Amino acid sequence: MRPDAPCFIVFNIGSGHGDPAAAKKTIADAMRRAGREFELLEVDDPKTLPDIARRAVQMAVERDGIAVAAGGDGTINTVAAAVLESERPFGVLPQGTFNYFGRANGLSQNIEESVQTLLSGRIQPTQVGLINGRVFLVNASIGLYPRILEDREVFKKRYGRHRIVALWSAASTVLRRHRHWLLQLEDERGREAILQTPTLFVGNNALQLEQVGLPQAPDVETGFLAGVAMKPISRWGLFQLAFHGALGRLAHAHKVIHFAFRELTVTPLRHHHQPMKIATDGEVAYLQPPIRLGVAPQSLQLLVPRDPAEAEKARQA
Incomplete structure (x- = not known):
């Protein structure tokens, strides 16, 4: 990577709880002090985000620059999907x-x-998950979890974007009625299983898995994804499992199934012709089964801090 590589920044901070004007000024001031060329590509309408992300990546390719995502999980996911095959550095x-x-x-x-990391960081190859070709960086899910995310957006619009609001919304959803899926699973070795569950969750983020107490956390840094599912369970039982997860003890809950895999095909045994509601990094969509999950053949060329102490500080925040 050129030390003076220009940065093409997809800017979507306004959708979160930050101050867009202050963030833009901070970015611009830091870039000018460093003598770095940059361009802010603002997202005024969420529907334009994919096109703006592709534009930023194209500019990075043409000018030997860096594609950058500034915003929440959805923005990061969209820019990552656009940059993945280009092999350009990703900030x-x-x-x-x-x-x-x-x-x-x-x-x-x-x-x-984070702007200083953009200016002086090192490149770290970072694993990406795929679900029917769609990128996910943190997690993908089927069943109850996408419903939790939809309800969370309603709560956020009403009460604001804060962690306590997200947790309150999740508890409210879990305590309502929910359906159980009958799924056939087949991994990369041809091993099959039939599973009845309210939700199938697939993790690609060691920190998230560590926090809920799952032993597959190290696996997601070595070419695996982590699958988590629950046996048929009552609403109160689901609430208790959420409590186990909050305490970092989910692996010890007897209703939880967890496993590592490289590839997984998921086929619903009921209503198998209907699209399935899935979620990737907090964004909900519908995919036609069978659902195929795996690790992308390419890695993101992610810019991370050079100083290990700085990186650990951010990890513990």
């Missing part, structure tokens, strides 16, 4: 509610600190 100025991707990779949510 992140994270502003999400939980910031799992940023924290797991030592990227500060403080805009001044």
